[in-house]
Amino acid sequence: MRRLGIHSFVWTDGKTQEGLEMALEKSAEHGYRMVELAYLFPGRYDIERLAARARALDLEIVVTMGLPPEADVSSEDRDVVAHGRALLSDVVKTVRDVGGIRLGGILYSKHGKYDRMPSRDGWMNSTEAIAATAETARTCGVEIVLEIVNRFESNLLNTTAQGLKFIADTDRDDVRLHLDTFHMNIEEADPAAAIRLAGDRLGYFHIGENYRGFLGTGTIDFTAYFRALADIGYDRDITFESFSGAIVDEALSVACGIWRDTWTDNDALAAHARTFIEEKWREAAMARQVLAAV
Amino acid sequence: MRRLGIHSFVWTDGKTQEGLEMALEKSAEHGYRMVELAYLFPGRYDIERLAARARALDLEIVVTMGLPPEADVSSEDRDVVAHGRALLSDVVKTVRDVGGIRLGGILYSKHGKYDRMPSRDGWMNSTEAIAATAETARTCGVEIVLEIVNRFESNLLNTTAQGLKFIADTDRDDVRLHLDTFHMNIEEADPAAAIRLAGDRLGYFHIGENYRGFLGTGTIDFTAYFRALADIGYDRDITFESFSGAIVDEALSVACGIWRDTWTDNDALAAHARTFIEEKWREAAMARQVLAAV
């Protein structure tokens, strides 16, 4: 693992500059070395100030988002796609401006429940948009990763295999997968095998419980996931993600379907998650050594 | 286990009388003794003829559904609630008319992704509607079970504990829980413990894989679920549910987020599922005997 990150929604609903700055402070205070910001739409925040705070705290920034319906690059509507491409281009530049290293999430489609089947034309519109975005990102020094999500949050890329096919269709070798245990638990036949299938196309990894709560209190077999990451020699970043009604506001709750308060004490949550992930990572590495010892 | 059932969507999109009759034949042919029909809205089908076919095949019928937005009994809008109560009453009578023994599913709210938080008034409207529906059902000889579903398909009842509280609030002892492995995998901290928590309030049980495909090819630890059912002495019905783009039509695919063909051969699927469930059931019973043997 390169750096261990934490999603800012653990700390703030992200609506204000103050909220984001507090999230940076809290993340660093808890020993995280990366913070994930969501929906960092241009113009809303003092980007330079955020960049300076992150640098001062030796925190790297990742930005993730999902497209709004009116900017869905997997649409068959030319104007919607154009809007989406412009939005992606703007966000990439904002990521650059904030000193961010990576843009991830549902960049290839709307974030939400679709009411139509995916289409071949939409797929092609989306791969072209991502290819163009990746080119912009390259010039900005930003990495593009595509989050594979469950069926209720996109109709286009629900599995690792689909994601690999999509990336192949972009014809870019600098676009990678962004996998997430919460989503894999719903969609993958075999999550550990999916990680091995992704191999060196895996660019970013999200750790979350099955019900998005406190790690280790749900059903996800994290040992299997971490051993698969060890199997492929994963050496990129890992970020902890958890949502509770206690922090996110109604709009965000609605977007993510967070109807319950699965936790209230985010300090305890973050401290535990760091220990949990670091220990699992270490145990997986040791398991490989034990396996091979003679 | 009392009777082993199968969801009609394995066989048909359920839009035509012929489709439903074929589903009955197929279910019986594969040795299932119960069939689950969905959205059996009054007036669409020749109910008497379906009832006669089921009787002839010694198949019991269960009907499940989720409420449409305009009939959401958890709404705060009095007219919508009234519409929902009328719909539920009509459906109960249709279940009676088709010779069905049980009405389940998302009877207490809209089936779909909400764009608002649940409310206390909505909860009370819903418990009252379910209490009234249960009274109608009692006179019709139909059992009411409430399906606990994931956050993307309702905002009201996502966990067993919520379901038990809801039932307590209906003040009825004839309303029971309808649990489903697909949904529990997303929402429960500990699905086996949730089954033990439900205990004799568990009235119906759905078996589905994490990604809704072929049993045993996903991540769900069915052994743990079946052992929990054995622990509580569960002696009611179990129904197999699996959806694939290969069968359901676009409208249904959209409602359930079925964007992929996870299988194409439904005969193979149904034959395997019966063996799978019967063997797991038997293994769970034997595990209890082995555990206690001295």
Next chain:
Amino acid sequence: MRRLGIHSFVWTDGKTQEGLEMALEKSAEHGYRMVELAYLFPGRYDIERLAARARALDLEIVVTMGLPPEADVSSEDRDVVAHGRALLSDVVKTVRDVGGIRLGGILYSKHGKYDRMPSRDGWMNSTEAIAATAETARTCGVEIVLEIVNRFESNLLNTTAQGLKFIADTDRDDVRLHLDTFHMNIEEADPAAAIRLAGDRLGYFHIGENYRGFLGTGTIDFTAYFRALADIGYDRDITFESFSGAIVDEALSVACGIWRDTWTDNDALAAHARTFIEEKWREAAMARQVLAAV
């Protein structure tokens, strides 16, 4: 969990006074509040000095052992049984003298691979010996717990159900079970269910990996065990046990079949085990809260 302990074999082969004292220091230094000593046969050590060291460090002492063949109280040979009863009585007094709170392990039979089937007479000899030992222990303020072990280390009590029957046959309500994840992994049909079966008869619990190495690097589903402990409201002690050829000497390696060095750095092992157990304990308690939250 009352106190978290660690087996002295993590630190020493236990052959010398110096070794045991170092084990006490190390255990306390790593934050453990209990230490388990093995085969504390009378006369070999300066018991008073050990007791004083433990008191000074606020460490409680548990002693565990298995009977040698010539003192097997499950024998059909009257002299062997008499020898065994005398040995148990002496050890109980040594436990008292060292300030120990509990005597556990394979007190009811030989520790080792049997070359004969268990017998009814041997069972009765053993239950009588344990009943007598428990009476002595009561007067000494020492608790007796019986370790259920795998088939290769005793032929008498390999499962929790057998242990409960055995305890019932002693007619004592102060004899309890001592369960161990390493052994349960080999013998129990369902270890979590076995813990629930033991319920308040469970008096002591050992945590070890399937191959006796570093926790979390093997196959044992500790989450399931800890949730079962939470289910029964377990509030007694838990002790970490791990053996490696790196520490135990040849005689001990032979007794326990330790042919490999599964670890070499016992400081790292002990530090990790404490974190591992404390976090699993906490996660299990939280999972119960999440499960029941409405």
Next chain:
Amino acid sequence: MRRLGIHSFVWTDGKTQEGLEMALEKSAEHGYRMVELAYLFPGRYDIERLAARARALDLEIVVTMGLPPEADVSSEDRDVVAHGRALLSDVVKTVRDVGGIRLGGILYSKHGKYDRMPSRDGWMNSTEAIAATAETARTCGVEIVLEIVNRFESNLLNTTAQGLKFIADTDRDDVRLHLDTFHMNIEEADPAAAIRLAGDRLGYFHIGENYRGFLGTGTIDFTAYFRALADIGYDRDITFESFSGAIVDEALSVACGIWRDTWTDNDALAAHARTFIEEKWREAAMARQVLAAV
């Protein structure tokens, strides 16, 4: 999977010709296409008659055994090693004579609990003996596979990694590993990873529950094992093994530590095991297809 086999101890203690012939009949009757015979020491049985019966039933024969102490080829005593080499040579010829295709088990050491540490000289004696046995086997048309067993049944080869090293030291490319879920559950850090580590060196596979009873009633995560077999494209034989005090006699019970009757109805056991293994095999193959589908 090439052929599905069953161990003859499911049917008989193997002491008489009649018992073995009955085991052949029963195995074939239950649809198994291979039978495993144990300790087929030369001279005890009418080998020609057994061979003819097997041919008539289209059953293939595998023989497995562990060395007795006086023939331990991992001994440092030259005479004992010579005795062991002669025994192995004789058994290979008997396997050939009975029409067997394979000799497996603990061919490289004593079968039993050791009371000494393994030694470098013993390892070399053993690799040389196995190399010589493999040469004899080659001329006899018999395959040699080495069973990796738990620490209580040999001190030499307890893990896959050790087995691979051992085979490399024999300098033979026709000696393969014989893995067994019962043993792997005790010794491997990660059994599925161990199967992937073995890869095409895996020559034979035993399926048994953690406590050696009815499949699916214990703790072993067979899904993980079968998916690993699918990962390596395993296309050799798989044999079901289960022991109960109900069938094996006292001598065998003692050798294997079978102190309990874990089942009594071997017809039910064998019928269930065949379904269990065939379904798991199929599910694992399908899981791979689902994983890779786009």
